Amino acid sequence: MRKFTMETARKIMANEISVEALLKQYPEYKDEVLHELGEIRKGAAANVVQAIIDRYTASARTANTKISKSGMNEATVNAFLPNIIKARFAVYLLEQLNVAVSANTPAGNVRFNHWDGTILQRLLFRKGFERKPVSLPLFRFFWRFIMDKRILMPLVNKKGIYCFYSKELIKELTMLIGERKCLEIAAGDGTLTRFLNEAGTFCTATDDYSWKHYIDYPAFVEKADAKTALAKYNPEVVLCSWPVPKNPYEKHVFKADSVQLYIVIGTRNPQTTGDFEAYHNAEKFTMELDERLSALIVPPSEDNAVYVFRKKAAGEL
Structure with a gap:
């Protein structure tokens, strides 16, 4: 077991020695931390990473308490100081999660x-x-x-992925849809529909396959343009994620008699997503930018947007 002087222990606990210096002085502890982090590669769930951080944090907290209570007793320092060092290594290594190339790289x-x-x-x-x-x-x-x-x-x-859906967003969408017939248009690889179906809310995914040079369409995504799909399925709820800006298909949603609710996942920028002309001309629908749902899109961005269109009651028209 490595032994520490009291002065070294004091400097480490006071963060007076840089992590870079500690890595050079105690490479065996770095190897232990790397071994733990390397377990991520073996197919374990993402929460293993959280567990590693939690374990090191808890270990370091215990070590600090033990050493403080002992009054810098040599035996206690030698027993628990490695935990503090390894905790610093773990956080440092995660903080070094950066890209291998500069922003100027092609x-x-x-x-x-x-x-x-x-x-x-x-x-x-x-x-x-x-x-x-x-x-x-x-x-x-x-x-x-x-x-x-x-x-x-x-x-x-490049793979036709423009956002990631949080579990929390999927849960909110399932509650909005309820038991109503649901259709996703311009579904791409069908990820959103797949998540909804896995959550117990049945939805049919459709796409005209016009992006087949980017997207590998799975068999469950039916090849059909939006107008055809709307006429075939008469959905009460329609979803569209990251619709092409100024697209020719969203306008058909607002003309479909069956549609009561239309949910768009995209951005606030008309140059990036959505047919905003159709949105503003949809006289039979109310339009709401739902900030709470927008915050559930990953990765976070002030530009993320979830628009909810609800058909007006007869008396509101």
């Missing part, structure tokens, strides 16, 4: 470094580019450790 060559890629893969995907419902508390915890947040969406945009 987009085709941009890649996350090992830790960035590992954490984001576990948080956002089941495998490959198959998205999963994101735990919002867990995402918020780890998002702060990502140093260059700007390249996440440009990287996944």
Whole structure:
């Protein structure tokens, strides 16, 4: 067991020695921490990462308490100080989750470094580019450790991914839809419909397959343009996530007699998503920008928006 002088212990507890210096002085503790973090790669759930941080934090807190109560007793210091060092290593390593290239690197060559890629893969995907419902508390915890947040969406945009859906957003959508017939138009890879179906709310995904050069359409996404799908299914609720700006299909939603509720997940910028001309001309519907739902889109952005259109009662027309 490594022994520490009282002066060294004092400096470490007072954070007077940099983490970089500690890494050089105590490489065996770094190796232990790396081994723990390496477990993430073995297919475990993302909450293992949270468990690692919680364990180191709790261990460091206990060590501080023990050492403080002992009055810097040598035996106690030697027994518990390694826990404080390893806790600092764990936080430091997660804080170093940065990109391997600068912002000036051509987009085709941009890649996350090992830790960035590992954490984001576990948080956002089941495998490959198959998205999963994101735990919002867990995402918020780890998002702060990502140093260059700007390249996440440009990287996944190439796969037709423009946002990630939190578990909390899916829950809210299922409550809004209820037992009503639901249709998703311009569904892309059908992720939103898949999540809703997994949550027990049946929805039919449709797309005209016009983005097949970007998107791998799964079999459950029916090939149909919005007008055809609306006429075929007569849905009471329609969803659309990240509709193309000034698109030709959303206007048909507002003309469909069956539609009572239309939910758009996108942005506040008409140049980025949505047919805002159709939105403002939808005289039979009320339009609400739901700030609470907008905050449940991942990653967070002031530009994120969830619009909820409700058909007016006969007396309101």
